[in-house]
Amino acid sequence: MTETVQWELSGFGDEIDADPRVQAAVMRALGASHIEVRSAWGTNIVDLSEDQLAELKSVLDEAGLKVSAIASPIGKVDVELPVEHEVERLDRALRAAEVLGAPYIRIFSFYYEGKKAEDVRDAVIERMTALARRAEGTGVTLVHENEKDIFGDVPERVLDIVETVNSPALKLAWDPANFVQVGVKPFSEAYEMLRPHVVYLQVKDAVSSSKKVVPAGEGDGEVLTTVEALRDSGYTGFASLEPHLAYAYETGGFSGPYSFGVAARAFAKVTEAAGVVAR
Known part of the structure; x- marks a missing residue:
């Protein structure tokens, strides 16, 4: 009999509700052991005060939830901003990770509207290197998300970033929906x-023709094939639900408790088919 593979289920709490108590209650009801923190009480994680971070920690401890990642907005700014701009914001994300006990911080690789990717490549690498160097030695790993319209939105440029920076503190988060939305077949x-650099899985799917985000397994994100391949490669990390089923905006998205549950059940069908337990 094949041994069941177990992953850690997490999810973006602010896709459920602005109130972290509601976020925690829904995540626990879905059987999750972790939560990913992007905002609480309507305030982004990098803007929470020390008192708010302490209160958030208390709420999550009371619910028995650990934090899988700080879903920061670092790198979701124009590449022409000074290097120090995002390094300073990363300091606040690192503080949040310290208080909440998060092993990962999600980051991005900069907008460059009106310019060519090749023309901003060196500036992007300079900034991503500075962020990685700041994180080294903290015990926290930065995970780059392949968000659409940033420099690292297609596989070749994602690989360029992670291999050129070449830091143990910079790895990759895998987001199949974002790849679909830029015309990439994620698994294929x-x-x-x-894969050698992927340490974190974000769960959302999308339809290639419309770019609409849909529950996992219902789009063109090749989610089941990817989950099977991750399973076979020995992946035992986090699977973090980021459904975006109600609407999306520049710094995040929203689903609401009901649609978040729909997304969780859709992913459970995928993991069941793959022989993976995510909880």
């Missing part, structure tokens, strides 16, 4: 290239 065109 990116998995083999990027």
